[in-house]
Amino acid sequence: MKNTMLVILLAALASITAVAVESAAKPYPLDKCIVSDEKLGVEGKPVVFVHEGQEIKLCCQDCRKDFDANPAKYLAKLPKAGNAPKSDEPAKPKGMAMKSCCMADAKDGGHDHAAMVAKGDDKAKEAKQTDGHDHAAAKPGAEAAKPHDHEHADAAKTEPAKDAPAKPYPLKTCIVSDNDLDSMGEQASFVYQGQTIKVCCKPCVAKFEKNPAKYLKKLEGK
Amino acid sequence: MVASVAIASYAQACEICRKAYFDAMETAPKASALHPEARVVEYRLTIAEQTLSPADRKVQALTINGGTPGPVLRLREGDVARITVVNGLADDSTSIHWHGLLVPNIEDGVPVVTTPVIGPGQSRTFEFLVRQHGTYWYHSHTGHQEQRGVYGAIVIEPKTETKAAEHDEVVILSDWTDEDPRDVQRSLLRGSDWYSFRKGTSQSLLGAYQAGKLGEYLDREKALVPPMDLSDVAYDAFLMNGRRRRELPGKPGETVRVRLINAGAASYFYLDAATGPLRIVAADGQDVKPFDQKRLLIGPAETYDVLVTVPAQGAWELRSTAQDGSGSVSAWVGSGERHEATPPPAPDRYGMAAYLTSILDQIDPEPGAKEQERPISPYAKMRAAQPHPVASSHRELTLKLTGDMIRYEWSFDGLDPREAEAIKVKEGETIRVRLVNNTMMHHPIHFHGHFFRLVDANDKDPATSPLKHTVDVPPMSVRTIEFTANEGQGDWLIHCHLLYHHITGMVRTIRVTSAEGAEPPHAAATHSMATTxxxxxxxxxxxxxxxxxxxxxxxxxxxxxxxxxxxxxxxxxxxxxxxxxxxxxxxxxxxxxxxxxxxxxxxxxxxxxxxxxxxxxxxxxxxxxxxxxxxxxxxxxxxxxxxxxxxxxxxxxxxxxxxxxxxxxxxxxxxxxxxxxxxxxxxxxxxxxx
Known part of the structure; x- marks a missing residue:
């Protein structure tokens, strides 16, 4: 019994200290997750912690792994003193318009990026893209939405569209494996730097991410 | 139905033209007349049915000269081989195909397509000039006879002796089922769960849940993608030279050239040696610049020559493990205390995404990537030992490897071979074929009568790209092959060498016409072995x-x-x-x-x-x-x-x-x-x- 009381006391002490430290930290200046750029609160209660005196907020626990793996990469997204970011500009300067998280866990412990790609309603999306009206498709939030994640998808669609409409994907084959797009059932699709990209299966998304330039060559002249 | 009847009657009418064509080819001068200076080496292979017990139980098997595998055919480059195949079966026709050998079209041995059928009690003498050296094999191209034992090795010495090893040993791998292979085919067609259950590779909701892969399982089911399958059949035994164990003789310090042949009807094998990495010096009979491979995946119908040095003491395992982990067979090099080889890790039956990722990472490796624990074929490391000509222009074709795992129907481009037209190629033309595997299985694709080079877009020296007769195309990937149609006019098969896939329809005929496009009057046969x-x-x-x-x-x-x-x-x-x-x-x-x-x-x-x-x-x-x-x-x-x-x-x-x-x-x-x-x-x- 004594031991239990001691443990409780120590735990209480530890949490008070933590709070005290956190409250002394620099406040987090963004309204989105520093890893996924997703609006905080969409995936539930944000994950808050202090990293070297800087308060950090993440949309979910999964992003913590990514952050811990390379804090410097994400800390670079923080604006320098006095420069508050505009909330409608992604903190990330360029790259995948599909980075998200909080979906199914990939085997390697990282994020299952493929799970974030829009599928299911792909045909509708493709139709929209070809007539150039699916502005939301080029937005990070829209791509992050799972088809059944209505709340999430709607939130993204209501954001004002700033980007140019994504270019339609010109091939019938996967940009990574060269296989037919429908050979593994539902294909995965996402927008990379304004270009719609389609792959045959989830593992090809991760492969694309490692070296987009290499695979984008396949679209040259198409 | 009407279409099938029409095709059948057209095909029947064609038989007259085909027979006339065969008769003309058979009466033309043969190799011994064309090359009177060459040494003639004769063999006689008698195919018969007898009782054997490859997996302990006594069953009816097919033998060549009283055993399985058949005798090793030893030849030298420049010889004329004269091989008489005698059909000793009571009620079935037979055939022998010389896998990987460059032979005149009529000697290729594919019944109906290239060569007259050898009926019960009949025989046929094959004759061809031996224009190559290396490790090859022969097998029946009729029904399921290859699975029942009709196969053997071919070893061809080079014209001028090159001594890389003190002696050589043929290790011919195969898979054995006590079931009648026609029943195996039937079980696969009906969609029996029994084989995957027996091998412990079945997938279930509870299993997926326990493996933490329920989400992936359901995604797969939603997308109508069947469970990943490394092999279709549950075998009773895996064999080396027809036996469940083999000793490889050799004195300490001696280098043995192991001539590995995968004669498995439906099995890929991983090779591991307790003596260390395998030193590969030839693949599909063709010399390659020697390289080391820790674990070698050998696809059906492929051959590799590997050098193994006999250690000073002890018996060292050369282990061949079925790719699906369902069994293994080993040879022991040397004698004394046993040193076991490390087997490959068991496949993760629910890890389809991880497996595809591993394939993608190997087909298209990142810089500095290490050899994986379950590697794909080592083609990326392979370079031809001698440069070969590379055509300056080519025509490109795509063959899609397609299948419906649930119905167990395999095909090229989704077509029934009986309803698909032959691919026509003019003599002298260079063809590049993109083999696009849209299925969740590996397929070893064999092209008859030619060597093709493996094309790699980033290859800086295409003249030393590897030459092969059979290429493994892993699931969801693409291999590109290129060949020049310079081995004579006629019909040459391209097919999946998984026997049960070939039989359901993963086969196509490539018809080489004259340079002007003229072709024989009979329609190209498809060699569909599909029956009812x-x-x-x-x-x-x-x-x-x-x-x-x-x-x-x-x-x-x-x-x-x-x-x-x-x-x-x-x-x-x-x-x-x-x-x-x-x-x-x-x-x-x-x-x-x-x-x-x-x-x-x-x-x-x-x-x-x-x-x-x-x-x-x-x-x-x-x-x-x-x-x-x-x-x-x-x-x-x-x-x-x-x-x-x-x-x-x-x-x-x-x-x-x-x-x-x-x-x-x-x-x-x-x-x-x-x-x-x-x-x-x-x-x-x-x-x-x-």
């Missing part, structure tokens, strides 16, 4: 007797279905129908139904069957007299043994009918079943597959 198979199942329970039987040929099925209640006054429903398979989702159906259940009637009906996501089968039929039916069927695999069949049907006149049946797998042919149906009530009994 029949199977069925019947459940007898305390409430009802239900079942079906079908006869299948190509895309056509005839069905008989029945459903009878056991209680007095229960009605019955019987159907006789014809179904035409359109694609993996859609089938058309028409037939006659006898229905004495409530609201039922007798009369013809027609409709469609459509596969929905999650492998839910939707049926829609309309019967004369106003009965329109809608049905849904789903099979849930709960555990490896236990499954649940759910069925719902609504008819305009017969109204709702539901049933739920649990099946517990006992053996290949028997399950226990218990269930409930709204017409017949609850019952329990047995289910027999026949």
């Amino acid at each position: 198979y029949a199977w069925g199942q019947a459940a007898f329970t305390s409430a009802s007797a239900t079942g079906y039987a079908t006869v299948q040929s190509g895309h056509d099925n005839l069905y008989v279905r029945w459903q009878e209640g056991m209680r007095h006054g229960d009605g019955h429903e019987r159907e006789l129908s014809y179904a035409r398979y359109i694609d993996m989702r859609l089938s058309l159906i028409a037939g006659y139904r006898f229905d004495t259940t409530d609201g039922g009637r007798d009369g013809p009906f027609a409709g469609v069957s459509y596969r929905l996501p999650y492998f839910v089968d939707l049926g829609l039929t309309h019967q004369a007299g106003g009965e329109t039916r809608f049905s849904l069927f789903k099979n849930l695999q709960i555990t490896d043994r236990l499954s649940l069949d759910l069925y719902y049907q609504y008819g305009r006149l017969t109204h709702a009918y539901t049933s739920a049946d649990l099946r517990y797998l006992l053996s290949k042919d028997l399950s226990i079943t218990a269930g409930y149906s709204s017409d017949f009530g609850a019952g329990a009994g047995i289910l027999i597959r026949f």
Whole structure:
């Protein structure tokens, strides 16, 4: 019994200290997750912690792994003193318009990026893209939405569209494996730097991410 | 049906032209007349049926000169080989194909396509100039004979002796089943779970949940992607030179050239040596710049020459493990204390995404990538030992490797080979073929009578790209091959060397015409070995007797279905129908139904069957007299043994009918079943597959 009381006391002490430290930290200046750029609160209660005196907020626990793996990469997204970011500009300067998280866990412990790609309603999306009206498709939030994640998808669609409409994907084959797009059932699709990209299966998304330039060559002249 | 009959009669008419063509080819001067200076080496191979026990149990096997494998045919480059094949079978024709050998078209040995059939009691003498050296093999190209034992090794010494090893040993790998391979084919066609259950590779909801892969499992089911399958058949034994164990003699310090041949009908193997990495010096008979490979994946029909140095003391294992982990066979080098090789890690049966990732990472490696624990074929490391000519221009074709795992139907471009036209190539033309594997299995693709080079877009020295006769195309990947049609006019097969895939239709004929495009008058045969198979199942329970039987040929099925209640006054429903398979989702159906259940009637009906996501089968039929039916069927695999069949049907006149049946797998042919149906009530009994 004594031991239990001691443990409780120590735990209480530890949490008070933590709070005290956190409250002394620099406040987090963004309204989105520093890893996924997703609006905080969409995936539930944000994950808050202090990293070297800087308060950090993440949309979910999964992003913590990514952050811990390379804090410097994400800390670079923080604006320098006095420069508050505009909330409608992604903190990330360029790259995948599909980075998200909080979906199914990939085997390697990282994020299952493929799970974030829009599928299911792909045909509708493709139709929209070809007539150039699916502005939301080029937005990070829209791509992050799972088809059944209505709340999430709607939130993204209501954001004002700033980007140019994504270019339609010109091939019938996967940009990574060269296989037919429908050979593994539902294909995965996402927008990379304004270009719609389609792959045959989830593992090809991760492969694309490692070296987009290499695979984008396949679209040259198409 | 009409089309099939028309094709059949056209083909029959063509037989006269084909026979005339064969007669002309057979009377033309043979190699010994064309090359009178060459040494003639003669062999006689007699194929017969006899009782053997490769996996302990005595079964009927096929032998060559009294054993399996057949004798090693030892030749030297520049010889004329004269090999007489004698058919000692009582009631089956036979054939021998010289796998990887450059031979005149008529000597290629594919019955009907290139070479006259060798009927029971007949023989044929093959004659060809030996224009190459290296490790090759021969096997029957008729039905399932290769699986039953008709195969052997060919070793060809170079013209001028090059001594890389003190001596060489042939290690010919194979897979053995005590079942009649025709029954194996039937089991695969009917969609039996038995083989994957026996091998411990079945997938179930509970298994996926326990493996933490339920999400991936459901995603896969939703997308109608069948479970990943590294091998279709559960074998009773894996063999080296027809035995379950082999000693490789060698004195300490001696280098042995191990001539590895994968004669497995449906098995890939991983090779591991306790002595360290394998030193590979030749692949598919062609010399390559020597390189080391820790673990070697060898596909069916491929050959590799590896150098193994006999250690100073002890017996060292050369282990060959089936890719699906279902068994292994080993050779021991040297004698004394045993040193075992490290087997490959077991495959993760639910790890399809991880497996595909691993393949992608190997086909297209990141800089500095290490050899994986379960590597794909080491083509990326392979360079031809001597430069070869590379054509400056080529024509590009795409062959898609396609299949419906559920129906067990494999093809190129989704076409039935009997309905697909031959690919025409002019003599001298260079063709680049992109082999696009749209399936979830590996396929070893073999092209007859030629070597092709493996094309790699980033290859800085195409003149030393590897030359092969068989290439493994891993799941969801692409291999590009290039060949020049300079081995003579005629019909040459390209096919998957997984025997059970070849038989269902993963085969195509490449017809090499004259340079001007002139071709022989007979239509190119497709060498489809597809025949007609029949199977069925019947459940007898305390409430009802239900079942079906079908006869299948190509895309056509005839069905008989029945459903009878056991209680007095229960009605019955019987159907006789014809179904035409359109694609993996859609089938058309028409037939006659006898229905004495409530609201039922007798009369013809027609409709469609459509596969929905999650492998839910939707049926829609309309019967004369106003009965329109809608049905849904789903099979849930709960555990490896236990499954649940759910069925719902609504008819305009017969109204709702539901049933739920649990099946517990006992053996290949028997399950226990218990269930409930709204017409017949609850019952329990047995289910027999026949």
